């Protein structure tokens with residue numbers, strides 16, 4: 001009898017040696033005459049346990065991790081392929097506290113199935129959402145998505161049903177669905193994980209979006225920093241076409257970005273797809289009225305689209321029964337940076353930041369005290385520990401001068417210097433500005449200079465006032481949220497960590 | 513990396529030019545084939561797509577990925593973004609720049625290694641992260657990255 005073992009081909013697992021482990025497992029199995037089938041999967045998202053080897057046993061899947069190639073012989077000695085005891089055993093993955101306390105609506109299959117097997121996908125509940133959408137027809141499908149309360153996971157949190165309705169109501173010979181897989185926010189990787197671990201969920205979401213809006217063509221625009229996701233989505237699209245899932249009512253292709261953060265902004269992304277510089281377009285017109293090549297276009301984030309199939313399969317009521325306030329359903333939170341249990345954690349909205357960082361994340365990896373947490377990527381605010389009771393909810397974060405963004409949570413210990421982080425925010429804005437607005441293009445360079453003065457202790461009060469002025473100019477004078485939101489990290493650093501700006505240790509080297 | 517071959521470039525352009533919004537796919541394919549975008553390539557792409565050379569040039573210069581000069585046979589892309597900063601990326605970057613004797617975007621004097629910054633590789637849960645010749649690496653440190661760069665250079669022929 002052959003034993004099936006599962007090893008991720010997810011980029012984070014590979015970055016930690018999963019390919020080498022898979023090769024060592026295959027060699028050892030041959031050498032020992034053990035009949036193993038190695039299936040490459042996505043990752044469950046327990047990154048500190050990667051490379052994780054999951055074994056199919058009589059009591060379900062039993063996992064071992066983190067596995068090094070040097071551990072492989074010992075694992076065979078321990079008969080890991082029968083679920084044998086070994087120091088690296090983490091038991092049944094479903095019983096692991098990090099997994100057990102999640103509600104995996106969008107990531108239910110990720111880590112479990114062969115991402116490129118449509119049979120596995122179907123077997124694990126895939127395509128039930130589409131079947132339901134076909135049965136319901138466009139109007140009722142749209143109504144279900146609206147009713148579920150699903151809001152865009154790309155950052156702005158716009159209600160998906162309303163966006164789709166605008167596209168549906170637009171009259172045109174051709175409409176597009178564009179999946180935004182630019183995932184430029186630092187500290188985020190959920191789009192990458194689902195593209196590598198469950199690509200058919202993204203495709204199914206796009207087909208449903210097409211059905212609901214009347215769009216027949218689609219693109220998924222993937223950042224070039226994600227070659228694994230590009231390969232996996234490309235292959236999945238071919239398979240879906242052969243199967244007839246694509247190419248009948250709806251078809252789609254992959255397009256690859258070229259290293260520009262601003263191309264995650266939807267109008268810049270459309271410019272890029274059309275083959276131009278990724279400069280932001282003024283709105284109106286909304287992409288939903290005149291988007292790609294001037295046609296009505298729904299631009300949606302990967303996670304937004306991948307969440308739709310299960311909403312239809314399981315019902316809008318179930319989805320909206322989760323969450324809090326106007327933030328309904330689940331959100332795949334990405335715990336990153338200096339955090340002990342880093343990875344992906346999907347939960348209903350409403351957990352506090354402190355629960356996420358301390359209880360789920362286990363505090364810092366370095367073992368030092370947590371000092372600051374940046375939520376929502378490079379344009380997100382830095383939160384101090386005193387705000388750890390903030391619930392993970394769009395409105396709660398906005399109310400505190402921050403944002404949830406794409407739900408990346410980056411943890412820093414007490415060695416962080418928030419004045420330097422503020423400077424970096426300005427530097428990033430300067431590097432990635434599309435160049436259209438003066439405050440963003442020039443103001444961000446000026447912002448770095450001003451913070452440099454503060455870092456040197458030169459006329460600190462005056463320069464802090466200047467920095468605040470500059471932030472209001474950026475807020476008011478920017479066409480998009482790159483320039484418009486860069487004040488969030490800067491001002492939150494200034495507000496919550498003033499000591500890093502004012503009482504700097506001075507040395508001759510600092511002043512020189 | 514094969515050197516510039518006008519016939520091959522023409523074939524690549526022809527193979528992609530019917531795509532919707534073909535400029536980026538063509539530029540990626542040309543760069544994949546030759547390592548960078550030559551003046552002649554810009555001219556040929558402009559002709560094929562009915563664009564001005566200035567327009568194509570504008571596209572090439574906008575995106576960080578496209579090169580106008582060849583890189584070394586080994587490219588290290590080191591993440592400079594926040595999750596990696598939280599795990600010591602600034603110090604690592606400083607060490608790598610010193611070891612290689614280059615600044616960002618620079619190529620070592622022997623021409624073998626190019627150092628590029630990148631803002632997030634989606635490996636933020638195993639920071640600091642890097643990519644060496646397209647291979648992802650997590651929880652890197654100076655020793656690991658230096659060793660990988662050196663063994664890597666015996667693997668790839670210029």
Ligand SMILES: Cc1cc2nc3c(=O)[nH]c(=O)nc-3n(C[C@H](O)[C@H](O)[C@H](O)COP(=O)(O)O)c2cc1C
Nearest residue numbers: 152153154180182183184264265266300301304481
């Ligand atoms: C500077 C900037 C960068 C953005 N980057 C992304 C991104 O990488 N991925 C994404 O889905 N949305 C990004 N957005 C948001 C998009 O403009 C848009 O709101 C989103 O793709 C809509 O999809 P959703 O409604 O499903 O969230 C960005 C916005 C701005 C202003």
Ligand code: SF4
Nearest residue numbers: 434436437440480483
């Ligand atoms: S704010 Fe910056 S990135 Fe946004 S449109 Fe203006 S210049 Fe471009």
Ligand code: FES
Nearest residue numbers: 591596633635636
């Ligand atoms: S911030 Fe470095 S990989 Fe994401």
